[in-house]
Amino acid sequence: xxxxxxxxxxxxxxxxxxxxxxxxxxxxxxxxxxxxxxxxxxxxxxxxxxxxxxxxxxxxxxxxxxxxxxxxxxxxxxxxxxxxxxxxxxxxxxxxxxxxxxxxxxxxxxxxxxxxxxxxxxxxxxxxxxxxxxxxxxxxxxxxxxxxxxxxxxxxxxxxxxxxxxxxxxxxxxxxxxxxxxxxxxxxxxxxxxxxxxxxxxxxxxxxxxxxxxxxxxxxxxxxxxxxxxxxxxxxxxxxxxxxxxxxxxxxxxxxxxxxxxxxxxxxxxxxxxxxxxxxxxxxxxxxxxxxxxxxxxxxxxxxxxxxxxxxxxxxxxxxxxxxxxxxxxxxxxxxxxxxxxxxxxxxxxxxxxxxxxxxxxxxxxxxxxxxxxxxxxxxxxxxxxxxxxxxxxxxxxxxxxxxxxxxxxxxxxxxxxxxxxxxxxxxxxxxxxxxxxxxxxxxxxxxxxxxxxxxxxxxxxxxxxxxxxxxxxxxxxxxxxxxxxxxxxxxxxxxxxxxxxxxxxxxxxxxxxxxxxxxxxxxxxxxxxxxxxxxxxxxxxxxxxxxxxxxxxxxxxxxxxxxxxxxxxxxxxxxxxxxxxxxxxxxxxxxxxxxxxxxxxxxxxxxxxxx
Amino acid sequence: xxxxxxxxxxxxxxxxxxxxxxxxxxxxxxxxxxxxxxxxxxxxxxxxxxxxxxxxxxxxxxxxxxxxxxxxxxxxxxxxxxxxxxxxxxxxxxxxxxxxxxxxxxxxxxxxxxxxxx
Numbered sequence: 001x002x003x004x005x006x007x008x009x010x011x012x013x014x015x016x017x018x019x020x021x022x023x024x025x026x027x028x029x030x031x032x033x034x035x036x037x038x039x040x041x042x043x044x045x046x047x048x049x050x051x052x053x054x055x056x057x058x059x060x061x062x063x064x065x066x067x068x069x070x071x072x073x074x075x076x077x078x079x080x081x082x083x084x085x086x087x088x089x090x091x092x093x094x095x096x097x098x099x100x101x102x103x104x105x106x107x108x109x110x111x112x113x114x115x116x117x118x119x120x121x122x123x124x125x126x127x128x129x130x131x132x133x134x135x136x137x138x139x140x141x142x143x144x145x146x147x148x149x150x151x152x153x154x155x156x157x158x159x160x161x162x163x164x165x166x167x168x169x170x171x172x173x174x175x176x177x178x179x180x181x182x183x184x185x186x187x188x189x190x191x192x193x194x195x196x197x198x199x200x201x202x203x204x205x206x207x208x209x210x211x212x213x214x215x216x217x218x219x220x221x222x223x224x225x226x227x228x229x230x231x232x233x234x235x236x237x238x239x240x241x242x243x244x245x246x247x248x249x250x251x252x253x254x255x256x257x258x259x260x261x262x263x264x265x266x267x268x269x270x271x272x273x274x275x276x277x278x279x280x281x282x283x284x285x286x287x288x289x290x291x292x293x294x295x296x297x298x299x300x301x302x303x304x305x306x307x308x309x310x311x312x313x314x315x316x317x318x319x320x321x322x323x324x325x326x327x328x329x330x331x332x333x334x335x336x337x338x339x340x341x342x343x344x345x346x347x348x349x350x351x352x353x354x355x356x357x358x359x360x361x362x363x364x365x366x367x368x369x370x371x372x373x374x375x376x377x378x379x380x381x382x383x384x385x386x387x388x389x390x391x392x393x394x395x396x397x398x399x400x401x402x403x404x405x406x407x408x409x410x411x412x413x414x415x416x417x418x419x420x421x422x423x424x425x426x427x428x429x430x431x432x433x434x435x436x437x438x439x440x441x442x443x444x445x446x447x448x449x450x451x452x453x454x455x456x457x458x459x460x461x462x463x464x465x466x467x468x469x470x471x472x473x474x475x476x477x478x479x480x481x482x483x484x485x486x487x488x489x490x491x492x493x494x495x496x497x498x499x500x501x502x503x504x505x506x507x508x509x510x511x512x513x514x515x516x517x518x519x520x521x522x523x524x525x526x527x528x529x530x531x532x533x534x535x536x537x538x539x540x541x542x543x544x545x546x547x548x549x550x551x552x553x554x555x556x557x558x559x560x561x562x563x564x565x566x567x568x569x570x571x572x573x574x575x576x577x578x579x580x581x582x583x584x585x586x587x588x589x590x591x592x593x594x595x596x597x598x599x600x601x602x603x604x605x606x607x608x609x610x611x612x
Numbered sequence: 613x614x615x616x617x618x619x620x621x622x623x624x625x626x627x628x629x630x631x632x633x634x635x636x637x638x639x640x641x642x643x644x645x646x647x648x649x650x651x652x653x654x655x656x657x658x659x660x661x662x663x664x665x666x667x668x669x670x671x672x673x674x675x676x677x678x679x680x681x682x683x684x685x686x687x688x689x690x691x692x693x694x695x696x697x698x699x700x701x702x703x704x705x706x707x708x709x710x711x712x713x714x715x716x717x718x719x720x721x722x723x724x725x726x727x728x729x730x
Contacts, residue, residue, distance in 0.1 A: 020730065080698070101698060127683065127729075140645065140681025149676075151620075151627035160620035219649070226647040227679020258648045273623060281616035381682025 020055040021098055024074040027060040039071060042090045049091075050099050059130075069109060081109040130397055132359070133383045134367045135183070135343040139227030144262050147269035150230040156275050158346035159237050163283040166349075171242040172198060175345070177353035179365035184210060184301070184338035185413065185442045186518070187364070187431035193335060196325035197243040200333035205245040207236050208329065208336040210306055211252035211259075214298040215414030216465060217373040218445035221339040223381050224369070225252070225259040228343070229266035233289060235342030237275065238349060240287045243335050248289040251306055253296045263291060298415075298469035301443075302517050303336050304328075305471065316473045317517035338443065340369055360386030364430035368444060375450040377402045384429065391425040394448055405450035409533070413442025415462040416522030418529030419455070438529055440522070454551035455534040456541050460488040462526035466519060477520030480511040484527060493554040496542035504531060553596045556611050558589050563608035570600035570609065638674040640718055643691040647680035654706055655688035661710040665718075673718055686729055692717055703729040 023043060040058070047053040069083035073093070080103050082093055089107055096104035133139075142149035150156070162171055176191030197205060209232060213221040225232060236248045252260060267289055270276045278286040292310050299305045300315040307329045309315035328334025344366060348356045357365050364386040370393065373379050377399030384393060390410060394400065401407050409419040417440040420427065424437040431441050449458065467481040484507050487500050508524030508531075515521045531538060540546045547555045560570075560579075564586040571579045571587065578594040581587025589600070589609075601609045614622075644650075644659045662675050683689055686703030690713065693699045700723055702713060709727060716722045 097698075103698065136682070139679045141678060143676045144679045145677070148627035148630050151624045152631055154624070157617075157620050157624070160616035163616040165617075223647060223649075223680045223682065227681075256648070258651070281619045282613060283616055378683070378685050380684040381680065383682075 019057045022057045022059055022076050024059045024076070026070060026072040026074075038087050039073075039085065039090065042087045043094070046090050046094045047098075050094060052094075052098055056098065075103075082107040083109040127378060127380070127397055127399075130388065130392055131383050132367050132385045134347050134356075134359075135231075135340045135369055136224060136227065136381070136383050137347065138231060139223060139381075142228065144227050144229055145265055147230060147266065147273060150228070154350060155230055155346075156234055156273075158349035159234050159241075159275065160281055161349055162238050162241055163281055163285060168198060168242045168244060171238060171349070174348060174353045175242070178348045178356040179353075179360075180341065180344055180348060180356065181364060181431065182338060183340035183344070183368065183443070185416070185440065187441060190337065190341055193325060193337070194239065194242050196323070197333050197335040200326045202333050204247075204330075204332045205243055206329045206332055206334045207240045207243065207245045207248040208306065208310070208334060209236055209248065209250045209339060209342055210301060210303070210336055211250060211256075211339045212294050212301040212306060213253065213339075213443065214296070214301050214469075215416075215443055215445040216462075217447050218371045218414060218443055220369045220371050220381060220444045222256050222259050224339050224343055225256070226262055229259075229263050230270065231343045231346055232339055233263075233266060233270055233276070235337075235345035236289060237280070237287055238345050239335055239337065239342070241285050243333070245335065246286055246288070248287065249310055249329070250289055250291045251294055251300070251310060252291060254293045255296050260291065260293070267291070297471070298465075299471045299517070299519050302519060305517070306336065307334065314471075316471045317519075319516060340444070361428060361430045361433075363432050368429060368441070370429075370444045370446045372398050372446045372448065374446075374448040375401055375405065375453070376448045386430045387428045389426050389428055390420065393429070393446070394425070398448075401448070401450050403450075405452065407448070408451045408453055409449045409455065409458075409530075411439075411447040411449070411458070411462075411526070412445070413440030413522075413525075414445040415466045416440055416518065416525055417442050417445075418525050419449075419458070419533060421533050438532070440525065452549050452551070454492075454547050454549040455530045455537050456488065456547070457492055457551050459527045459530045460485070460492055463488055463523065466523040470519065470523070474514075474516040474520060476511045476514040477516070477523060480507055480515075481520070481523050483507055484511070484524065488527065491538065491541045492547075492552045494541070494545045494552070496538075496545075498542060500542055501531065501535070501538055504528075550611065553598075556596050557591055558594055558596060558598075558600065559591075559610050559612075560587050560589055560608055561610050562586065563606045565606060565608075567605075569603045569605070573599045573603050575599065635674045638672045639694060640672060641674040641676070641691075641693040642718070643676050643678045643693070645680060645687060645689045646677035649680055649684060650687045650689070653687040657707055658688050658690065658705050658710045661707060662714070665714045670714065670718060683729070689729070694721075701729045702727045 043058060047056055071085050073082045073085045075097050085107060093104045096102050138153055142153060172191060172194045175194055180190040181187040182190055211221050240248055274280060276288050294300050294309060297315050300309045302317045303324055305315045305317040307324060310329060324334045324336060326333055360366050367383050367385050369383045372382055376394060382393060382397055407422060409421055411417055411419045412434060418438045420437055420439050427433050427437045434441050463481060463485050467485045470477045470481055472478045484504060487504055490496055491500055504527055508528045511524050512521050540548055545555055566581055566584040566586060568583055576593050576595050578590045579587050642662060645655050666673060666675060688705045690702045690705045691699060716724055
């Protein structure tokens with residue numbers, strides 16, 4: 001994250017776009033702005049009058065949920081909300097805000113600086129302009145360790161609304177109508193999951209929050225918990241009420257000490273205010289949450305393995321059915337949702353399923369948080385409405401590939417996902433479209449790779465991860481991934497055999513079909529998808545013993561060219577004494593002894609060392 | 613008896629009052645990012661510098677921590693909000709920049725443009 005940047009340089013201003021401001025116009029059902037509406041044309045006209053149309057971008061957004069104060073207009077930087085905007089106000093607003101850099105105060109909705117539900121964006125128009133924050137609505141805005149801050153942004157109001165106005169069945173209806181689907185990866189309809197648990201027989205039921213985030217490069221859940229722990233607690237409280245549970249478990253990995261500390265603090269504060277405990281807010285509903293720490297096993301993110309781990313057993317998945325919604329934790333009906341899913345719940349209750357279902361695509365509603373890492377200019381946490389294209393995320397929001405390199409591939413869905421190439425960049429982000437393009441939504445890890453990345457090595461890396469994390473219960477996963485990893489290691493070491501590609505495909509298909517849980521079933525995905533899209537790289541490695549990107553060290557040979565003046569610098573650093581030569585005469589490298597560490601190349605001042 | 617919605621309204625009003633009591637209506641509000649990632653990038657030191665400055669007599673500033681907004685490569689981030697002005701978000705704030713933000717922005721009201729995340 002922030003560790004690799006030096007802090008004494010000014011922040012680079014991206015030259016690509018000169019947009020300095022964006023104006024967001026609400027096009028929701030009561031404001032109804034569109035490109036032909038009077039307000040829109042007036043804005044365009046005024047921008048031209050002040051000659052600042054080139055630095056302003058106008059965005060039509062979905063309902064901002066402030067219909068009472070509409071028409072609403074938001075100007076960034078600053079996320080300054082203008083309410084009740086008439087055509088005659090446009091001149092003053094644009095002159096004030098954009099020309100004189102002072103918000104036009106008569107129309108600013110003042111109380112919304114802290115007390116609003118919406119995200120506050122300071123500067124940073126390019127990064128935040130296309131984002132929409134629902135799950136992360138309070139992250140980076142409120143003080144996560146103070147329940148007062150959460151209360152001030154309508155915290156726990158959704159809970160109170162549910163307890164006052166809704167029966168459990170009505171809550172489930174709301175969630176079903178919203179179209180929310182599980183954000184942990186598979187995208188199971190959340191409302192249906194709730195209904196199944198509510199309908200299951202039994203007095204005692206449980207609710208679980210799955211915060212066992214384990215994908216390499218993913219940190220959405222950590223940020224959500226560290227930035228706004230109460231949202232998740234409130235979501236679980238509503239879930240518990242809907243399915244009839246009195247107890248919740250928050251399963252989080254021990255590697256997240258700060259997140260755990262803030263959760264504990266939040267739970268204590270919530271108990272003090274009677275949001276947790278008996279007869280919550282004077283109602284008949286009682287509920288409490290316990291934190292359970294996981295030891296960091298990837299497989300414990302799988303629902304049934306997670307349940308076993310909470311029970312104190314070894315975290316291993318068990319076959320389904322029976323589904324956890326019928327027989328889960330301690331053999332009782334159990335509702336498990338991911339952190340991000342829970343964080344969406346209070347918003348759906350407060351603003352209504354109807355509003356929520358206007359965001360996103362036909363089959364996937366709402367927003368999705370992605371942790372974008374790898375070869376992009378702005379690594380970071382991004383929340384976009386479903387239906388945003390991958391190109392918009394990588395190139396518009398995250399600023400594209402640094403160092404003038406070329407985009408090569410994008411891995412979504414972590415070690416269970418697949419890689420996507422340039423031609424898939426216009427794929428919209430939703431569960432079905434990503435699956436169709438050959439990847440997987442997953443929990444939201446997104447790793448961008450440029451043309452210096454060796455895809456065989458990437459596949460090997462992900463497989464090494466899943467192989468390490470395989471719990472060992474079922475043979476296809478335990479043995480199959482091991483064999484696949486051996487083959488991949490062989491290929492990257494330059495010892496690949498002609499039949500290896502075929503073997504990988506056969507093994508992969510077998511593991512996908514025969515494994516017990518999602519970990520095994522999806523483990524071959526990175527290999528199979530790189531095989532289908534970058535088969536030529538596998539062939540180069542196997543047939544020509546060549547890694548075109550130079551990533552696979554074993555296939556490189558170092559040699560000394562005629563630039564060598566015989567200074568001896570390389571001889572001194574070579575750890576295995578593979579370089580020989582007399583002073584002031586060209587040296588040579590013994591390729592038998594060379595371990596390809598590259599130290600000689602680093603110290604040579606005369607570019608005399610070649611690497612092929 | 614009050615219903616839960618009425619109770620929550622009272623609780624929110626109390627919470628807002630407590631926030632105001634902590635000096636929320638100061639002319640300048642400063643938010644320092646304090647998630648694991650920001651702390652790893654050095655925000656704990658930055659926070660301490662602001663705290664020390666307030667202890668040593670910097671007035672009319674409301675200081676608060678905040679979670680991560682997702683701007684990983686520009687962390688630590690510090691936001692300065694002034695009523696009636698366009699809010700400012702500084703990126704890559706280290707100890708040196710924190711001191712300058714206090715001297716130039718918080719004391720003299722000058723926005724240090726080159727560190728602002730545009």
